[in-house]
Amino acid sequence: MSVWESQYREAASQLASPENLDERILQQASQYKPAPSNSRLASGAAGSFAAVAVLVLLIHPAQYLGALTPGGSTGTGTDPLENWQMQQKAPTPVERDQWFALRGEVRAGNYVTLCEQWRKEQRGVLDARLPADLARKARRHCRLLPTP
Amino acid sequence: MSRKHYQHLNDEALLEFYHSTRNLGAFQHLYSRYKDSLYRYCAQMNFNYASRVLEELWTSLLEHPPALQGRLLRSWLFIRLNRLLRRHPEETLETSPATSRAGPPGAPLLEAIQQLPRRLRNIVLLHMECQLPLATIADIEGISLKQCRDHYHDGKEQLREILHGPRRQPWRIAEVTV
Numbered sequence: 001m002s003v004w005e006s007q008y009r010e011a012a013s014q015l016a017s018p019e020n021l022d023e024r025i026l027q028q029a030s031q032y033k034p035a036p037s038n039s040r041l042a043s044g045a046a047g048s049f050a051a052v053a054v055l056v057l058l059i060h061p062a063q064y065l066g067a068l069t070p071g072g073s074t075g076t077g078t079d080p081l082e083n084w085q086m087q088q089k090a091p092t093p094v095e096r097d098q099w100f101a102l103r104g105e106v107r108a109g110n111y112v113t114l115c116e117q118w119r120k121e122q123r124g125v126l127d128a129r130l131p132a133d134l135a136r137k138a139r140r141h142c143r144l145l146p147t148p
Numbered sequence: 149m150s151r152k153h154y155q156h157l158n159d160e161a162l163l164e165f166y167h168s169t170r171n172l173g174a175f176q177h178l179y180s181r182y183k184d185s186l187y188r189y190c191a192q193m194n195f196n197y198a199s200r201v202l203e204e205l206w207t208s209l210l211e212h213p214p215a216l217q218g219r220l221l222r223s224w225l226f227i228r229l230n231r232l233l234r235r236h237p238e239e240t241l242e243t244s245p246a247t248s249r250a251g252p253p254g255a256p257l258l259e260a261i262q263q264l265p266r267r268l269r270n271i272v273l274l275h276m277e278c279q280l281p282l283a284t285i286a287d288i289e290g291i292s293l294k295q296c297r298d299h300y301h302d303g304k305e306q307l308r309e310i311l312h313g314p315r316r317q318p319w320r321i322a323e324v325t326v
């Protein structure tokens with residue numbers, strides 16, 4: 001800052017804006033209000049449109065058509081909501097081996113029952129034929145007794 | 149946003165904030181930055197119309213805040229103020245003694261500035277009071293930068309002469325012809 005400028009600053013520092021002028025201008029400034037922004041209005045309108053759209057989607061009958069008529073046919077007469085769970089398959093019955101006990105005896109070395117069954121089969125009394133493995137063991141271990 | 153935050157904002161950001169919110173505190177802060185400088189310039193250029201012109205200036209800023217886009221608010225204010233001052237008739241020393249009221253009594257430099265021609269006074273004040281660069285002042289006055297610089301130096305020279313009298317001339321021995 002040159003000497004001139006510093007001298008000027010010193011002299012002009014006593015000059016200041018009058019208070020009544022400041023008050024008038026600030027009072028004028030206080031009268032200005034921000035322009036109303038329509039963003040809130042727009043967001044409100046968008047929100048209500050979205051709510052209406054969701055409601056229409058929820059209550060529109062078309063969206064239930066697929067759910068109510070899975071086969072594409074309507075009016076079956078039964079309430080579909082009763083069978084809303086998946087149908088479970090009936091358990092497959094386990095077939096019991098009727099020769100299981102006899103095989104156990106044979107494995108244990110008891111051939112009495114086997115030979116009895118064998119004889120019955122030979123006589124044609126027994127309906128069910130012995131399986132191949134039991135028949136093989138019967139032929140090896142059992143004697144054919146003369147018929148009474 | 150508190151008053152402390154306004155201090156960290158530059159003029160453009162503060163003006164933009166005020167324009168969007170019309171926050172009186174923001175305007176008050178902006179106003180306090182320039183009010184004294186504007187008044188000093190205005191009162192020394194045209195004391196009788198200073199208040200009216202300043203009101204016009206701030207009203208225009210309140211109604212239509214300028215889009216600065218990187219320019220200085222200081223320059224905008226003083227350029228606009230200069231235009232407004234030119235609309236009002238300026239009193240002269242002969243017609244009105246009010247010019248002496250521009251400065252406080254006992255400030256010979258301010259009284260000397262009042263005695264400068266209008267253009268020189270404007271250039272000197274815009275540079276010393278408003279801190280505008282000479283190039284901007286040349287644009288305001290519509291003259292070349294060289295002319296503006298010459299006027300500024302002329303103004304300072306005239307001030308020096310008013311305050312301290314004419315510059316001493318070297319002694320010259322007059323030729324005596326018989």
